[in-house]
Amino acid sequence: MDVKTLCLAVLSRRDATGYEIRKQFAEGPFAHFQKASLGAIYPALTRAAREGLVTVSEEAQDGRPDKKVYSLTEAGKTALRRACEIEPEPDQVRSDLFFLIFFARYQTPEKIARLIDERIAFYDSQQCELDEFNPNCAADPGMNFVRGLGSTIYSAAADYMRANRDTLLAQLSAETRHAAE
Amino acid sequence: MDVKTLCLAVLSRRDATGYEIRKQFAEGPFAHFQKASLGAIYPALTRAAREGLVTVSEEAQDGRPDKKVYSLTEAGKTALRRACEIEPEPDQVRSDLFFLIFFARYQTPEKIARLIDERIAFYDSQQCELDEFNPNCAADPGMNFVRGLGSTIYSAAADYMRANRDTLLAQLSAETRHAAE
DNA sequence: TCCGTTATATATCAGACCGATATAGTTTGG
DNA sequence: CCAAACTATATCGGTCTGATATATAACGGA
Numbered sequence: 402m403d404v405k406t407l408c409l410a411v412l413s414r415r416d417a418t419g420y421e422i423r424k425q426f427a428e429g430p431f432a433h434f435q436k437a438s439l440g441a442i443y444p445a446l447t448r449a450a451r452e453g454l455v456t457v458s459e460e461a462q463d464g465r466p467d468k469k470v471y472s473l474t475e476a477g478k479t480a481l482r483r484a485c486e487i488e489p490e491p492d493q494v495r496s497d498l499f500f501l502i503f504f505a506r507y508q509t510p511e512k513i514a515r516l517i518d519e520r521i522a523f524y525d526s527q528q529c530e531l532d533e534f535n536p537n538c539a540a541d542p543g544m545n546f547v548r549g550l551g552s553t554i555y556s557a558a559a560d561y562m563r564a565n566r567d568t569l570l571a572q573l574s575a576e577t578r579h580a581a582e
Numbered sequence: 583m584d585v586k587t588l589c590l591a592v593l594s595r596r597d598a599t600g601y602e603i604r605k606q607f608a609e610g611p612f613a614h615f616q617k618a619s620l621g622a623i624y625p626a627l628t629r630a631a632r633e634g635l636v637t638v639s640e641e642a643q644d645g646r647p648d649k650k651v652y653s654l655t656e657a658g659k660t661a662l663r664r665a666c667e668i669e670p671e672p673d674q675v676r677s678d679l680f681f682l683i684f685f686a687r688y689q690t691p692e693k694i695a696r697l698i699d700e701r702i703a704f705y706d707s708q709q710c711e712l713d714e715f716n717p718n719c720a721a722d723p724g725m726n727f728v729r730g731l732g733s734t735i736y737s738a739a740a741d742y743m744r745a746n747r748d749t750l751l752a753q754l755s756a757e758t759r760h761a762a763e
Numbered sequence: 764t765c766c767g768t769t770a771t772a773t774a775t776c777a778g779a780c781c782g783a784t785a786t787a788g789t790t791t792g793g
Numbered sequence: 794c795c796a797a798a799c800t801a802t803a804t805c806g807g808t809c810t811g812a813t814a815t816a817t818a819a820c821g822g823a
Binding site: 403438 | 811
Binding site: 410430431433434435436481482485489490492493495496497498499500503504505506507508513516541542544546547549550554556558565569573 | 583591594611612614615616617662663666668670671673674675676677678679680681682683684685686687688689694697722723724725727728730731734735737738739741742743746750753754757
């Protein structure tokens with residue numbers, strides 16, 4: 402899913418600036434399953450405007466650079482619909498944390514404990530956010546399904562970590578002692 | 583986590599060719615939380631060899647191009663250990679499937695049903711693979727922790743999809759009928 | 764009140780990475 | 794028996810990330 406399509410998708414929900422689109426990938430509902438950086442968003446919006454998929458309304462602002470609010474055109478809606486006809490690529494997951502825990506023997510038990518606790522707190526906050534999401538916005542069946550799935554995954558991951566944290570730390574301590582002997 | 587470090591990590595478990603390293607990111611235990619393509623692996627190995635992090639043993643093969651088996655050196659082990667000192671970046675997830683379900687209204691219910699069923703089957707197979715993973719190889723506490731976590735997440739996601747699949751499809755059909763009226 | 768941090772807002776660029784393609788022989792299965 | 798899939802390395806166009814530059818406002822703590 403290229404960044405241009407991602408931008409069209411965000412704009413299908415409401416008009417936005419490049420900066421606001423970025424925020425939706427850092428915080429909003431998209432954040433849980435898609436990423437896009439500003440360095441990709443701005444060129445993608447320029448390209449989309451050239452192709453007539455979006456219109457720009459430049460609002461001169463006092464001081465700040467002009468705010469460019471993008472709106473999806475009919476051609477843009479069609480392009481988004483067309484892009485949704487693809488077969489999905491396999492999911493891509495990159496987790497430094499899981500990598501570091503996989504090689505936990507290269508870490509101090511203290512760091513592992515901290516990283517796991519931080520991650521549990523993160524999963525809890527994400528789950529909470531998804532559960533408290535305004536139900537009005539989740540009237541859409543598809544969005545609601547994905548929201549529930551996200552909540553389920555965060556919850557399961559946090560529970561597993563809580564249940565197995567101490568066992569892992571005990572094993573790591575035992576190995577450290579063993580190595581010292 | 584750059585591809586060079588990822589290669590060192592794979593080689594820390596056993597010697598391998600570039601092709602074999604790739605397979606570990608497509609199938610092996612790393613596949614669940616890291617990705618790397620051949621176009622990144624080969625240059626990374628060449629660079630690592632130049633830096634003395636790995637040694638190469640070229641095995642001339644009958645017919646096929648020379649097989650280059652890479653081994654981690656002591657300097658390579660140190661570099662891997664050093665790389666593990668970083669603070670982990672936030673996880674990156676990109677899921678075309680979740681995106682398509684989020685915009686389920688652009689899909690036919692039949693396609694949604696197929697995509698969900700395929701994904702459930704995928705999660706089941708992945709969970710099965712992790713659970714049947716040779717326990718000898720999982721004697722390492724860190725690796726075992728990550729293995730269990732992966733199994734838990736796949737299981738939770740599959741269960742959620744099984745439980746909510748029909749509700750979603752019913753809602754989508756209702757919407758389609760509603761739109762037709 | 765002053766100042767540092769955070770937020771708003773656009774834009775560019777080096778470097779990393781993916782996916783496709785090229786090459787070439789071997790093995791496997793229908 | 795032949796097509797497909799596998800083993801194996803290598804390159805490259807195009808995309809994307811993360812950092813940086815630029816400019817200003819708002820907020821909060823000392």
